[in-house]
Amino acid sequence: MKVNIYNTMSRKREEFRPLKSDYVRIYDCGPTVYGYAHIGNMWRYLASDFLRRILEYNGYRVKQVMNITDVGHLTEDDLLAADTGEDKMEVTARREKKTPLQVAAYYTKAYFRDRRALNIFDPSVTCKATEHIPQMIKIIQGLEKKGYAYRLPDRICYDVQKFKSYGQLSGTNVEKLKMGARLEPIKGKKNPYDFSLWVIDSHHLMKWPSPWGVGYPGWHIECSAMSMEYLGPQLDIHSGGEDNIFPHHENEIAQSEAYTGKRFVRYWFHVRHNLVNGQKMSKSKGNFYQLDDLEKRGYEPLAYRYLCLTNHYRKPLNFTFPALKASQKALMKLRLLVWQWRRETKPAEKLSAAAKEWQSKFLRAVNNDVGTPQGLAVAWKVADSGLPAAMKLALILDFDRVLGLKLAEWKLKVPLKIRKLAAEREKLRRRGKYQEADKLRLEIKKAGWQVQDGSNGAVVLPRSKF
Numbered sequence: 001m002k003v004n005i006y007n008t009m010s011r012k013r014e015e016f017r018p019l020k021s022d023y024v025r026i027y028d029c030g031p032t033v034y035g036y037a038h039i040g041n042m043w044r045y046l047a048s049d050f051l052r053r054i055l056e057y058n059g060y061r062v063k064q065v066m067n068i069t070d071v072g073h074l075t076e077d078d079l080l081a082a083d084t085g086e087d088k089m090e091v092t093a094r095r096e097k098k099t100p101l102q103v104a105a106y107y108t109k110a111y112f113r114d115r116r117a118l119n120i121f122d123p124s125v126t127c128k129a130t131e132h133i134p135q136m137i138k139i140i141q142g143l144e145k146k147g148y149a150y151r152l153p154d155r156i157c158y159d160v161q162k163f164k165s166y167g168q169l170s171g172t173n174v175e176k177l178k179m180g181a182r183l184e185p186i187k188g189k190k191n192p193y194d195f196s197l198w199v200i201d202s203h204h205l206m207k208w209p210s211p212w213g214v215g216y217p218g219w220h221i222e223c224s225a226m227s228m229e230y231l232g233p234q235l236d237i238h239s240g241g242e243d244n245i246f247p248h249h250e251n252e253i254a255q256s257e258a259y260t261g262k263r264f265v266r267y268w269f270h271v272r273h274n275l276v277n278g279q280k281m282s283k284s285k286g287n288f289y290q291l292d293d294l295e296k297r298g299y300e301p302l303a304y305r306y307l308c309l310t311n312h313y314r315k316p317l318n319f320t321f322p323a324l325k326a327s328q329k330a331l332m333k334l335r336l337l338v339w340q341w342r343r344e345t346k347p348a349e350k351l352s353a354a355a356k357e358w359q360s361k362f363l364r365a366v367n368n369d370v371g372t373p374q375g376l377a378v379a380w381k382v383a384d385s386g387l388p389a390a391m392k393l394a395l396i397l398d399f400d401r402v403l404g405l406k407l408a409e410w411k412l413k414v415p416l417k418i419r420k421l422a423a424e425r426e427k428l429r430r431r432g433k434y435q436e437a438d439k440l441r442l443e444i445k446k447a448g449w450q451v452q453d454g455s456n457g458a459v460v461l462p463r464s465k466f
């Protein structure tokens with residue numbers, strides 16, 4: 001079946017066709033590791049995971065490469081600040097009395113803990129900027145040779161006017177440009193859009209020798225260098241957050257295409273930002289959350305994954321606690337259904353015609369520009385359908401390859417004490433001692449569980465604390 005993806009470059013939904021028939025090369029802009037990731041960052045990586053899983057579900061082999069930005073960089077926040085801006089990696093290193101590489105290693109580990117808790121597949125290749133400095137230098141030299149770069153006393157700059165299609169991805173018009181606060185304020189640059197490829201600075205904590213002097217690379221060059229290193233000059237999909245479109249991805253295109261002379265990316269995949277209660281998340285507003293904060297409140301990371309599945313990636317994710325609570329509940333309900341079917345039967349080995357129809361519905365839903373909300377809706381329709389349990393089980397576990405909710409792994413663990421009380425209650429009921437049985441039911445309830453009487457006898461289920 002066809003897969004459609006919205007391409008930021010063409011501003012259209014397009015049929016997905018990789019360069020090589022069944023092999024997909026994806027490059028993901030990875031985290032900057034000078035601090036913890038927040039739930040908005042993780043939403044963006046979840047959306048990439050949904051895309052990858054959908055492609056794999058369709059039978060594609062996927063090679064997904066993600067970088068770790070462990071070279072300190074002046075960020076836009078720094079540029080907007082009144083002072084000259086200080087490298088965040090170095091600020092953190094000083095504050096935590098660690099070397100920049102120790103800081104990076106610590107936050108990389110924390111980031112991967114969050115990823116795995118959310119059941120996001122590890123990338124096929126994870127690569128660090130600090131380990132690819134020679135590759136970056138080589139590209140900058142090539143750009144210089146081709147006339148796309150020029151020297152200033154303290155840096156090498158990319159000359160955007162030499163790259164004719166600059167601005168195509170973001171729709172930025174170079175001619176009408178006014179000096180924007182979001183651009184690098186570099187003294188002496190020819191055009192406000194020009195950006196640093198290499199900064200000469202021997203006082204920087206992280207520095208490397210280069211043909212232009214000791215210093216460090218500009219931010220954008222690392223993604224051009226590492227994508228080329230592991231995926232070659234042309235990518236099928238490049239993903240990132242919508243805030244990466246300009247200037248980061250625009251600059252990646254300018255660097256890569258000027259250097260190789262080839263089209264860099266076939267499909268640009270951008271995930272919309274997230275909001276909290278309809279507002280921008282910020283530390284000053286007190287609405288800034290990490291995955292850990294949700295866990296402290298008793299929510300599972302997979303409940304957050306579920307919440308993200310209910311939102312299309314091109315719509316802002318509006319995070320609220322009631323929505324997270326509803327997701328936690330829905331996840332629990334789905335798990336219990338799967339668990340109950342598994343008690344009764346095994347997943348069907350062969351799908352019936354009716355079940356196959358549901359499978360196509362699911363495929364159509366998710367293949368339509370990563371339609372996870374629609375895919376999830378199909379899963380619930382299957383759960384409520386009149387299909388035999390073995391069919392439902394086979395379908396839902398199949399869909400979970402995309403949903404990633406670990407439904408097959410979940411087991412209901414009822415404490416021995418509760419199981420004993422339930423067995424005792426059952427005995428009393430059989431003897432007609434309903435009043436005494438009811439006392440035990442209340443005791444079980446107080447302990448956080450509930451007894452449900454069904455055709456196969458009583459089942460003990462958790463009383464959801466949500």
Ligand SMILES: [Zn+2]
Nearest residue numbers: 029030223248
């Ligand atoms: Zn990047």
